[in-house]
Amino acid sequence: MSLLKRSTIVVTQREPSEILQEAIAGFSQATRRVGSDDRKRLSWLLEFVYLSEEKLAELSESEKAQLCFDLAYFANISGQWELPPLEEIASLASEIRNGIDRLRRTRRWVIELPKDSIIERIIEPRPKRRAGHIRLDGYHSFYGSDDFRTSFLLCAADTAEAEGTRIRVCAQKDCGRMFARHRRARYCSSRCSQKERDLRFRKRFTKTERRERRQRYYKNRMAKLHGPAVASKVKPRPVKPTPRK
Structure with missing residues (x-):
């Protein structure tokens, strides 16, 4: 009740x-x-x-x-x-x-x-x-x-x-909700669509490649905002060791 x-x-x-x-x-x-x-x-x-x-x-x-x-x-x-x-x-x-x-x-x-x-x-x-x-x-x-x-x-x-x-x-494998399709939509929400794009991105690039892409993006952004001199000082972040089980 x-x-x-x-x-x-x-x-x-x-x-x-x-x-x-x-x-x-x-x-x-x-x-x-x-x-x-x-x-x-x-x-x-x-x-x-x-x-x-x-x-x-x-x-x-x-x-x-x-x-x-x-x-x-x-x-x-x-x-x-x-x-x-x-x-x-x-x-x-x-x-x-x-x-x-x-x-x-x-x-x-x-x-x-x-x-x-x-x-x-x-x-x-x-x-x-x-x-x-x-x-x-x-x-x-x-x-x-x-x-x-x-x-x-x-x-x-x-x-x-x-x-x-x-x-x-919804085409997102962890969702399965029904929705009303508009045009050629395959996902019930932008959240499921973004989740599927993130999954494909992780399958396409390794962890090292993703880290290098983030580093290049950050350096280009600093160069546009503060100039090449500041961007040249940007150093890659140290990789944290994976804890042993």
Whole structure:
């Protein structure tokens, strides 16, 4: 059982104007974080599915409040609602992660919805900005529900259906996270990309060669900053002896 209590968007002791301002700010931030197009929503979803109960427990109150807005925005939930228990969010993230992984490997994902949930198909205008003006660009439809888990699963399925061909697994051997590919990206983050480049660099050059390259780089830098006279005084660092086991 989680030690943290449920968080709620609306606080009854505050003034209605403050509640409205907080809701507007929260959903505005959620729009930037989650995104309005399917590619950005897929990127956010693939980040969400790796949230464990331990990571959720480490969130601050403000981070939990923003997560509440993010989940509501992604699942198309409006109005007052409470953040589900942390174990329920972690279970949902794990379920979607396993489903997307099966979709990637077997090209099939069967979503099991709660039997008592009510599903609605909603048709809304599709706005498009042209020449600085927002105009009607047809209509689009999506499935929704008054149940959070059902609505979130339906939106996750719509997002995976629209942009599922972008899903890749990070090429860094110690990572293995799924991510939404942009252009020809092979790594989920710049950290994994840099880690792989460092690994190739160490395989390409020996320890002595790496030390000599660092020495040349440092001397050239000193020559540019302080002149050749200072650079000529730079001496290589002594090699520390390797301790015996």
